Amino acid sequence: MDEDYKVIDNYLMIKMPAEIDHHQSVDISKRADRYIVSKQVGNVVFDFERTTFMDSSGVGVILGRYRKISCFGGKVYAVNAGSRIRRLLLLSGLENIVELVEN
Amino acid sequence: MDEDYKVIDNYLMIKMPAEIDHHQSVDISKRADRYIVSKQVGNVVFDFERTTFMDSSGVGVILGRYRKISCFGGKVYAVNAGSRIRRLLLLSGLENIVELVEN
Amino acid sequence: MIEVTEKKDYRLVTNEMRLEFAAVSDNEAFARMAVAAFIAPLNPTLEELSDVKTAVSEAVTNAIIHGYGNRGRVTDRVQMNCELKGSILEVEVVDRGVGIEDVNRAMEPLYTTRPEWERSGMGFAFMEAFMDELEVFSEPEMGTTVRMYKKIGLGSWIVDEE
Amino acid sequence: MIEVTEKKDYRLVTNEMRLEFAAVSDNEAFARMAVAAFIAPLNPTLEELSDVKTAVSEAVTNAIIHGYGNRGRVTDRVQMNCELKGSILEVEVVDRGVGIEDVNRAMEPLYTTRPEWERSGMGFAFMEAFMDELEVFSEPEMGTTVRMYKKIGLGSWIVDEE
Numbered sequence: 451m452d453e454d455y456k457v458i459d460n461y462l463m464i465k466m467p468a469e470i471d472h473h474q475s476v477d478i479s480k481r482a483d484r485y486i487v488s489k490q491v492g493n494v495v496f497d498f499e500r501t502t503f504m505d506s507s508g509v510g511v512i513l514g515r516y517r518k519i520s521c522f523g524g525k526v527y528a529v530n531a532g533s534r535i536r537r538l539l540l541l542s543g544l545e546n547i548v549e550l551v552e553n
Numbered sequence: 554m555d556e557d558y559k560v561i562d563n564y565l566m567i568k569m570p571a572e573i574d575h576h577q578s579v580d581i582s583k584r585a586d587r588y589i590v591s592k593q594v595g596n597v598v599f600d601f602e603r604t605t606f607m608d609s610s611g612v613g614v615i616l617g618r619y620r621k622i623s624c625f626g627g628k629v630y631a632v633n634a635g636s637r638i639r640r641l642l643l644l645s646g647l648e649n650i651v652e653l654v655e656n
Numbered sequence: 657m658i659e660v661t662e663k664k665d666y667r668l669v670t671n672e673m674r675l676e677f678a679a680v681s682d683n684e685a686f687a688r689m690a691v692a693a694f695i696a697p698l699n700p701t702l703e704e705l706s707d708v709k710t711a712v713s714e715a716v717t718n719a720i721i722h723g724y725g726n727r728g729r730v731t732d733r734v735q736m737n738c739e740l741k742g743s744i745l746e747v748e749v750v751d752r753g754v755g756i757e758d759v760n761r762a763m764e765p766l767y768t769t770r771p772e773w774e775r776s777g778m779g780f781a782f783m784e785a786f787m788d789e790l791e792v793f794s795e796p797e798m799g800t801t802v803r804m805y806k807k808i809g810l811g812s813w814i815v816d817e818e
Numbered sequence: 819m820i821e822v823t824e825k826k827d828y829r830l831v832t833n834e835m836r837l838e839f840a841a842v843s844d845n846e847a848f849a850r851m852a853v854a855a856f857i858a859p860l861n862p863t864l865e866e867l868s869d870v871k872t873a874v875s876e877a878v879t880n881a882i883i884h885g886y887g888n889r890g891r892v893t894d895r896v897q898m899n900c901e902l903k904g905s906i907l908e909v910e911v912v913d914r915g916v917g918i919e920d921v922n923r924a925m926e927p928l929y930t931t932r933p934e935w936e937r938s939g940m941g942f943a944f945m946e947a948f949m950d951e952l953e954v955f956s957e958p959e960m961g962t963t964v965r966m967y968k969k970i971g972l973g974s975w976i977v978d979e980e
């Protein structure tokens with residue numbers, strides 16, 4: 451839902467859904483890009499507070515946003531990423547791409 | 554588990570499981586009857602506090618205990634029965650057999 | 657006699673699954689969780705979820721204990737076929753077990769052939785109470801098919817029928 | 819060539835289910851909930867549950883989007899067969915889609931033929947990471963079978979193999 455997307459200064463904050471699979475990912479990417487383009491945000495923050503499941507499709511969403519914004523110097527951040535999601539990011543080699551924000 | 558079965562005076566109190574289907578019912582009836590016989594209890598109290606699912610097998614458990622104890626003047630009671638379980642009991646015509654205890 | 661399998665018009669079907677599982681009592685819970693997961697995208701109410709799970713639990717339990725005589729063999733199979741046409745759920749539970757001699761009698765509330773297993777005789781009555789429609793096809797020695805329909809969620813009852 | 823179907827020794831099988839569903843993306847969640855419900859009686863740890871759900875989600879997603887080209891047709895079918903031998907889970911995900919030209923290459927981490935769909939190329943890598951064993955059988959134009967094994971819960975790894 452759109453209340454899960456908030457622009458604060460130069461940051462797009464996305465409250466990720468409970469389950470992030472291919473079905474959900476398509477929708478997240480589409481919405482995120484609409485904000486990135488229309489509000490000209492430079493950075494994206496993924497909030498995993500609610501997330502209880504993620505597969506490699508979620509990795510694709512993060513990588514895809516990174517590719518869109520990194521050429522303009524933007525960064526991607528992950529907040530509330532539990533040990534499971536950290537492990538998926540590590541396995542995918544995203545440790546140098548996603549900045550993990552400790553809570 | 555056996556901590557779900559307690560004898561207090563002449564009452565066997567059974568904490569019913571989260572899901573009461575045929576698979577579970579066989580076990581409940583067996584355990585209950587062991588207590589009824591060995592401790593000579595006259596009445597049975599079914600506590601549905603934890604129960605989120607019940608099908609007609611649960612009706613069979615209640616009826617079965619009723620048949621075992623009613624000839625000696627015993628009664629069966631239901632506590633913490635939510636609207637769903639009340640509806641199942643009503644549909645099965647158990648309203649005159651089971652005493653619903655309000656909490 | 658009513659044909660149990662007919663040619664399907666896939667233009668109306670929005671989702672479908674066919675599940676086959678061993679006739680063992682662990683799978684009673686499995687089957688109702690599977691149907692619950694299948695209808696989850698329709699955003700069913702809690703009551704609709706309970707209704708469907710109860711009806712499926714009754715039909716699957718019957719297949720396992722009556723159809724296959726409660727013998728717990730992994731090679732005895734129960735089928736559960738689910739289909740969505742918009743917001744209409746169709747569930748079919750099929751066994752190749754002993755079948756039912758007199759379906760009308762079997763469907764009477766409180767009628768059971770297994771009082772010694774503490775069956776209450778309320779299985780078919782619950783299926784009727786909690787689903788919108790119930791059909792039972794059975795033949796002795798051939799098996800039993802229970803077919804049930806229910807409208808889920810907020811959609812309207814729009815099944816084209818010719 | 820390795821045979822995908824072989825004669826089964828049912829003495830070792832403690833439970834089995836075969837699920838067939840439409841290749842639509844709603845069923846990614848459905849398939850992983852179904853496998854979770856199937857292994858529930860083994861009392862899996864939360865980590866084991868996540869591992870199995872992730873691996874199944876990868877395999878089923880691949881069948882839907884790569885095997886059947888993401889076209890969302892209800893008549894395209896994915897099969898998921900699950901079997902328990904004691905505490906060993908076997909999951910097989912089968913599609914009759916386009917198949918894979920070079921399986922070894924497909925299994926390399928980060929390799930994907932669909933960067934335009936933002937696939938990360940980590941699907942097979944996750945299946946390998948989260949399951950104990952992974953086998954992939956595929957033939958162009960015939961389809962793909964992914965078979966995975968994992969020991970669940972506290973039991974020991976006791977599969978007789980001849």
Ligand SMILES: Nc1ncnc2c1ncn2[C@@H]1O[C@H](COP(=O)(O)OP(=O)(O)O)[C@@H](O)[C@H]1O
Pocket residue numbers: 609714718719720722723724751753754755756762763764767768769770775776777778779780781800
């Ligand atoms: N799948 C089936 N195969 C054979 N017999 C069945 C089947 N389902 C129901 N029956 C018969 O119908 C009777 C009534 O079924 P039901 O209303 O579900 O009550 P119950 O399961 O409590 O006996 C059963 O006792 C059984 O004789």
Ligand SMILES: Nc1ncnc2c1ncn2[C@@H]1O[C@H](COP(=O)(O)OP(=O)(O)O)[C@@H](O)[C@H]1O
Pocket residue numbers: 506876880881882884885886913915916917918924925926929930931932937938939940941942943962
């Ligand atoms: N079921 C399948 N049918 C056809 N091709 C497949 C299938 N599964 C995987 N592939 C091929 O293998 C590649 C790698 O798969 P995977 O590691 O899961 O990564 P991804 O799904 O992110 O592309 C895919 O891009 C695709 O070309």
